[in-house]
Amino acid sequence: MPFRRQLLLTFLAAGMPWPFASASGSAWWQIWCEQYLRNGRVVDWQQGISHSEGQGYGLLLAQAIGDRNAFEQIEAWTQAHLAVRQDRLMAWSRRQEDGRIDWRNATDGDLFRAWALLRADRDSGWNGYRDTALAVARDIADLCLSPDPRAPAEWLLLPGAEARRTPDRVLFNPSYIMPRALRELGEAASDPRLLQAADHGETVLAELAASSQLWNWVDVTGSSFLPSEEHRAGWGFDALRIPLYLVWSGYRAHPAVAAALQNLMMDAQPGHVVVARDEEGHLISQSDRPGFLALRDLTHCATLPNWLSGAGDYYSDILLALCHVALREGECFA
Structure with missing residues (x-):
């Protein structure tokens, strides 16, 4: 076993966090x-x-x-x-x-x-x-783009090429909107559709925040947002990424960041953030894993946790890593 991995397992067995290390x-x-x-x-x-x-x-x-x-x-x-x-x-x-x-x-x-x-x-x-x-x-x-049923000239980013969409109802995952990536790719490919998807995606995120529907999945219909036909409505592991991508893109003042922070913090125990809420906003589960805490700290441009969660805690560790890159590249240090 490599020495570094053996040392990591020793830290974990002793209940000690592994340091995130140098800048x-x-x-x-x-x-x-x-x-x-x-x-x-x-x-x-x-x-x-x-x-x-x-x-x-x-x-x-x-x-x-x-x-x-x-x-x-x-x-x-x-x-x-x-x-x-x-x-x-x-x-x-x-x-x-x-x-x-x-x-x-x-x-x-x-x-x-x-x-x-x-x-x-x-x-x-x-x-x-x-x-x-x-x-x-x-x-x-x-x-992977579809017209918004409410505004057919605007592009919605679909969760997949095979995702359900009709002229009247489109499946939408708000956490797939990464404006910076969409814009940089749209500019490099000279494809205005990706730029429009970034712009409209930000608008939809603001609308969802205003309507308290900043959920993992929604259906966009001709007149409103409705719970997805395939997925439980509510805040959860997908939606956690919304503030990460917005702050990374330089939009820390976006309304969805404030709404996400409220979802993370309201009713949370000290040292925890809320990682799941139901359709009415009631708390389902919370966590003190460093990757989830980093999402809260990133919205404040605060110092992030400097350790990995531990062996196999994949999602927390990937979020922590992405938050560190976002902190470095986003508006916090611009």
Whole structure:
């Protein structure tokens, strides 16, 4: 067993947090890779799968940290095992146990992968990724946008190419709106549809915040927002990412950030944040995991927790890592 991983397990067994380490993030990144990266495959041990969001997040983190070797491994595994559809989007997941694939895409995974590839070529000087980034971006625009039933000239970002949509009712995941990624890809691909999806996505988030419907999933109809036909209404693990992406994009004053902060904090025990509420806003569950606490602290541009949750706590650890990058790149230090 590598010494660093053995040391991590010793910390965890003693109930001690593992330090996030230096400002550069190199030490935490090594630990994160040892926990979740296997020859380019980002593994969500809690679900026993690798999924497109994880690969996209891993690519973005590797680029932000400057780890070209990890970046190339993640992209190579992604191309071989998830970029297997007839279009340029990824299959959503591959099971760890038997390799079974869910062929449907998840738009946020494709968005982060394309953005990471664009950043690698444009910002890191790692040549050869731009064409793939733009091809993925154009397929997002072609396959993962739908007119808003309330305003058919406006584009809604769909959660997937196969997502349910009709002229009168469209399935929408508010946490898929990452304005900065949409805008940078839209500009690079010269595709105004992605720019419009970013603009309209911000408008919809403001509307959802005003109506107390900042939920994981909603249906956008011709006159209102309704609970999704497929998913329970309420605040939860998906919606947690809304303030992260807005602050990262430079919109800390956006109404959805304030609404998200209220959802995180109202009725929470000291040292906890609320991670699930029902349709009426009543508390279902709360957590003191550092990745969830980081979402609260990021909205204040405050110092973030500097440790990983521990072995296998994939979602908290990925949120913590993304919050650190968002704090560095967003308006907090602009």
